[in-house]
Amino acid sequence: MTDGDALPTAREGARIDVEDVAVSFGETAVLEDVSLTIEPGEFVGLVGPNGAGKTTLLRAMSGSLEPDRGTVDVDGAPLHERSSKGASRLVAVVPQNTGLSFSFDVRTVVEMGRYPHRSRFSPPGEADREAVDRALERTRTAQFADRPIDEVSGGERQRVVLARAIAQQTPVLLLDEPTASLDVNHQIETLELVREFVAEGRTAVAAIHDLDLAARYCDRLVVLSEGAVLESGPPESVLNRNVLAAAFDANAVVTESPVTRTPTVSALRATDAEATVPDRVHVVGGGSTAASVVAELAAADCTCTVGPVTGGDAAAELARGQGFETISVEPFAPLSDVDRAAVRGAIEAAGVTVVADLEVGAGNQLLLEELAGRESIAVVEDRPFTERNHAGERARELYERCRQRGVVTPPTDVLEAIAEAATRTEPSRTELEADDD
Amino acid sequence: MSAPNRIVAWSVALSTLLVGVVIASAALGPVRIDPLTVSRVILNLAGVGAHEVPATHRTIVADVRLPRILLAATVGFALAAAGTVMQGFFRNPLADPSIIGVSSGAAVGAVAAIAFPALVPIGSVHLPAFVGALVTAFLVYAIATEGGRTPVATLLLAGVAIQAFLGAVISFMVVHSGENLREAVIWMMGHLHRSSWGDVGFALPVTLVGVLVLGAYTREMNVLLLGEEDAQNLGVSVERTKLLLLALASLVTAAGVAVAGVIGFVGLVVPHMMRLIVGPDHRILLPTSALAGASFLVIADTVARVGAFGLPIVPVGIVTATVGAPFFLYLLTSREVHAL
Numbered sequence: 001m002t003d004g005d006a007l008p009t010a011r012e013g014a015r016i017d018v019e020d021v022a023v024s025f026g027e028t029a030v031l032e033d034v035s036l037t038i039e040p041g042e043f044v045g046l047v048g049p050n051g052a053g054k055t056t057l058l059r060a061m062s063g064s065l066e067p068d069r070g071t072v073d074v075d076g077a078p079l080h081e082r083s084s085k086g087a088s089r090l091v092a093v094v095p096q097n098t099g100l101s102f103s104f105d106v107r108t109v110v111e112m113g114r115y116p117h118r119s120r121f122s123p124p125g126e127a128d129r130e131a132v133d134r135a136l137e138r139t140r141t142a143q144f145a146d147r148p149i150d151e152v153s154g155g156e157r158q159r160v161v162l163a164r165a166i167a168q169q170t171p172v173l174l175l176d177e178p179t180a181s182l183d184v185n186h187q188i189e190t191l192e193l194v195r196e197f198v199a200e201g202r203t204a205v206a207a208i209h210d211l212d213l214a215a216r217y218c219d220r221l222v223v224l225s226e227g228a229v230l231e232s233g234p235p236e237s238v239l240n241r242n243v244l245a246a247a248f249d250a251n252a253v254v255t256e257s258p259v260t261r262t263p264t265v266s267a268l269r270a271t272d273a274e275a276t277v278p279d280r281v282h283v284v285g286g287g288s289t290a291a292s293v294v295a296e297l298a299a300a301d302c303t304c305t306v307g308p309v310t311g312g313d314a315a316a317e318l319a320r321g322q323g324f325e326t327i328s329v330e331p332f333a334p335l336s337d338v339d340r341a342a343v344r345g346a347i348e349a350a351g352v353t354v355v356a357d358l359e360v361g362a363g364n365q366l367l368l369e370e371l372a373g374r375e376s377i378a379v380v381e382d383r384p385f386t387e388r389n390h391a392g393e394r395a396r397e398l399y400e401r402c403r404q405r406g407v408v409t410p411p412t413d414v415l416e417a418i419a420e421a422a423t424r425t426e427p428s429r430t431e432l433e434a435d436d437d
Numbered sequence: 438m439s440a441p442n443r444i445v446a447w448s449v450a451l452s453t454l455l456v457g458v459v460i461a462s463a464a465l466g467p468v469r470i471d472p473l474t475v476s477r478v479i480l481n482l483a484g485v486g487a488h489e490v491p492a493t494h495r496t497i498v499a500d501v502r503l504p505r506i507l508l509a510a511t512v513g514f515a516l517a518a519a520g521t522v523m524q525g526f527f528r529n530p531l532a533d534p535s536i537i538g539v540s541s542g543a544a545v546g547a548v549a550a551i552a553f554p555a556l557v558p559i560g561s562v563h564l565p566a567f568v569g570a571l572v573t574a575f576l577v578y579a580i581a582t583e584g585g586r587t588p589v590a591t592l593l594l595a596g597v598a599i600q601a602f603l604g605a606v607i608s609f610m611v612v613h614s615g616e617n618l619r620e621a622v623i624w625m626m627g628h629l630h631r632s633s634w635g636d637v638g639f640a641l642p643v644t645l646v647g648v649l650v651l652g653a654y655t656r657e658m659n660v661l662l663l664g665e666e667d668a669q670n671l672g673v674s675v676e677r678t679k680l681l682l683l684a685l686a687s688l689v690t691a692a693g694v695a696v697a698g699v700i701g702f703v704g705l706v707v708p709h710m711m712r713l714i715v716g717p718d719h720r721i722l723l724p725t726s727a728l729a730g731a732s733f734l735v736i737a738d739t740v741a742r743v744g745a746f747g748l749p750i751v752p753v754g755i756v757t758a759t760v761g762a763p764f765f766l767y768l769l770t771s772r773e774v775h776a777l
Binding site for chain 2: 059062063064083084085086087088089091092093095098102103104108109112113115116118120121123164168
């Protein structure tokens, strides 16, 4: 055993090298040839569905589990080649479940984090007390430091375990679902704390269930699926529709959160209509109804065009984020001939046109004239038209014609309505051809 | 109060209680002796001054009562300390010092020596009991260990299985023990009559050394309460510590059982009482439990010896079971069982 005394000081991070690691429990392979390098000062999030092997990978990194094949080096050597105390001065673990069903007070539990730093017969020193106090403070657990651990809430308990790991003052921190049982404010606090830890140059790896939080706080995401690394890279590049479909079997759309400016994942219901949605759909309208139509279509792997819309509109932003074409217009301006032609082109190129809770004003009344008379239209209605009509009787007539020919639907059944509208395209073309003869 | 001060305060208080209990116990019996006279005899024995005492009282206290009382204190100290360790080790409130079969092993050795003196011609019951206890503990540990790991659950179940098997062996020997039946039964109930200074000379050093070393591992015991994986992540060398705790607790138990037979409930009930009072921290729980266990068994044995409250004179195991079983039932219905 090499002794862990010649360790880097706690301020520096340590590199973790996972090489061709395979772990199986009995006949079941849990990890298969996982290779991964985590650099000092990096916060890596392990994401993936339940049973993908996230916890197992963390346990292999912490030395709790020796892999069947492959090696895990932390700071240049496998943990199991170090002394137990040496290993624990290098890596701290925040496990998902800790057997805290006895009544130690919170401070005593956090003091246990100092175990690897103390010798058997010496009382706790100044450094130990300082580390414990600081850990209690940083995790906001100091105010209940004297309460028995089995009498604090689950979320508080999780923070106590984090405090214990922080008091350990290690270059590497491994966390298994650190936010799982926390309130939303404490989730943020916890991950902010890990970010601070990483900003000091240390290394953190966390299994995180919540993809949005993972994307928001991690430098890099590693997507595990069925015991193998499916993708690894910055959140923006890793989180996409295809990866999510492959890893989670999810019908999801990734957008940029307007608040945090980081990727946010919206999983949508799987739908039978998906197969029959046309390849290309044009969406007319703006606001949240149109945005959710665009998201559902994107998740159904359908290419959208959107317009006319004003620049900052939610649907326009979303569409652009997905790489879809939009026809942008000035707010409140009448539809120009150029834009009208562009919209007509988009409608004709699309299999179905969706009229999404459209607000009609003097400016875009012409739009209804483009739409009226077409068959393959899905009219999505959230509010009654009278509330959305600022143009008058003529607009109401045109809109009514759209409703009569098209498929009218509430926002909840958009894909089904689009699929139905798509079937109407065929007979109408045959009619047109018959007319030509 | 800070943790070290609490430990000292409690230890001093419980040591004082123990001294008081020992003196009171030595004063009681068929011949009542003034506690002051008892104190003088004890001081003489300890070599502190040379006090004037009547010769008969000196003989009764020093040669008859004190060996038995000190043996009771030693055994109580040992069983309560071992029980504390085992309950923490197994994270199971119902664990007792003999959970891995130490008492059954001792009983096999002792009953064999009592029932078939021709086959086990040692002349002493202590040695075969002590050896039987240690061999059994080692056997259970070896059976439960696989690939360098000794899962606690396997250990527990292996202990139960071995105890059941040894129970059959003991029953067989008891049935065929003929005229030695009564003695075999009394041994198994736990008894302290016929105690000698020799018994004390054997049990006391083993117990003191064992508990002192255990005392150096109380922080490990605390961390192990978090679960083995957490303990390992915090730097405890888990398997090595488990082996050490198990070996020392078994050794101390074996020393107690070898000289006093199977005295139940001391190692189960006393650690629980102390846990209710001082909390689960082993740094304070281990010394206080051991000291309280010593006082408890001295009191219980005094009742057994003197026949207090109009009771007949009985083996001490009957007294501890009479007090312990109701307390055990109380624990079963209380929160304490769910939260160690």
